[in-house]
Amino acid sequence: MKINIVEEINIENLFLKKISIADANFFLESLKEKNMILYLAMGPLVNLAHSKKLIKNYLKYWNKKTQFNYVIEIRNGKNKIKVGSISLWNVSWLHKRAEIGIWLIPNYWDKGIGKNTMALIKNVAFNHLNLNRLEAHIAIENIKSITLFKKCGFSLEGTLKQYLYLNGEQQDALIFSYIKDT
Numbered sequence: 016m017k018i019n020i021v022e023e024i025n026i027e028n029l030f031l032k033k034i035s036i037a038d039a040n041f042f043l044e045s046l047k048e049k050n051m052i053l054y055l056a057m058g059p060l061v062n063l064a065h066s067k068k069l070i071k072n073y074l075k076y077w078n079k080k081t082q083f084n085y086v087i088e089i090r091n092g093k094n095k096i097k098v099g100s101i102s103l104w105n106v107s108w109l110h111k112r113a114e115i116g117i118w119l120i121p122n123y124w125d126k127g128i129g130k131n132t133m134a135l136i137k138n139v140a141f142n143h144l145n146l147n148r149l150e151a152h153i154a155i156e157n158i159k160s161i162t163l164f165k166k167c168g169f170s171l172e173g174t175l176k177q178y179l180y181l182n183g184e185q186q187d188a189l190i191f192s193y194i195k196d197t
Contacts, residue, residue, distance in 0.1 A: 017145060018080075018143065018144050018145055019143040019144070020080070020083075020143070020144075021139045021143045021144075024135050024138065024139060025090075025135070026131050026134060026135055028089055028090050028091055029087070029088075029089060029128065029131050029132065029135070030087070030088045030089075030090055031085035031086070031087060031088075031101065031132065031135050031136065031139070032085060032086050032088060033077065033083075033084075033085060033086075034070055034073050034074070034077075034084040034085060034086055034100070035070070035074075036067055036070055036071070036074075038070060038086050038097070039063055039066040039067045039070055040063065040066070041086070041097045042060060042066045042069065042070065042100075043060045043062070043063055043065070043066040045097075045099075045118075045120055046059060046060045046066075046118075047059050047060050047061070051118070051120075051121075053157075053181070053182070054153070054154045054156075054157040054160065054181065055116075055118060056116075056179075057069075070084075073102075076104070080106065080108070081104070081105070081106050082102060082103065082104040082105070082106060083102065083103045083104075083106070083139070083144075084100060084101075084102045084104075085100065085101050085102065085136070086099075086100055087099040087100060087101060087119065087128065087132050089128070098119055098120050098122075098123040098128060099117065099118050099119035099120055099123065099128070099132070100117070100118055101115070101116070101117040101132050101133075101135075101136050102115065102116045102117075103115055103136065103139070103140060103144070103146075103149070104116065106144075106146075110148075111145065111146050111147040111148065112146060112147060112148035112149070112150065113140060113144075113146055113148075113149055113150075114149070114150055114151065114152070115136065115140075115149045115150070115151050116151065117129060117132060117133070117136075117160075117163070119132075124159065129163045129167075130163070130166055130167055133163070133164075133167040134167075136149075137149070137167075137193065141195045141196075146195070147194065147195045148192060148193070148194055148195070149169075149192065149193045150172075150190060150191065150192045150193075151164055151169065151190070151191045151192075152175060152178060152179070152188040152189070152190055153188060153189050153190075153191060154179055154181060154186050154187075154188055155174070155186065155187045155188065155189055156186070161189065161191075164191045165191075167193070168193055169191035169192060169193045170191060170192055170193070170194075171189055171190075171191055172190045172191065172192050173189070173190055174187050174188070174189055174190070175187065175188045175189075175190055
């Protein structure tokens with residue numbers, strides 16, 4: 016199976032770049048608020064060391080080719096603005112599939128960035144990594160994510176009962192998928 020690991024890709028001024036330790040402050044500032052991590056599979060970042068440790072773990076997974084984390088940047092000339100992150104994780108090379116997760120800083124919601132980011136990550140997944148399926152498990156209360164994934168062509172497959180433990184309680188998740196060439 017031929018794969019091509021992509022460290023950077025773009026559509027016009029929207030870039031996905033491989034995460035690095037240099038992104039630790041951005042992650043800390045973005046993910047220390049409870050409202051930002053409400054539907055993420057992690058607690059808030061508490062300090063810079065915590066953020067660096069998280070990124071170091073992401074880079075270990077990258078090197079093992081089991082997870083690919085990208086920072087979403089908007090570039091205008093020399094000006095670079097980090098606005099979020101998208102990941103392909105739990106990669107199964109045998110079954111040619113991966114799970115997908117995305118988060119954006121709220122100031123960048125509803126501006127088309129999520130949709131364009133999804134187009135880029137589909138390109139990475141299907142054309143470079145030679146995967147066949149992407150799937151997302153989304154908390155049923157996460158209306159923003161549900162709307163985004165539907166707009167990006169993902170299909171609802173069903174409900175996973177009490178699949179997520181969020182905010183101190185078990186919650187159902189919806190499973191969405193996108194199959195190559197659909």
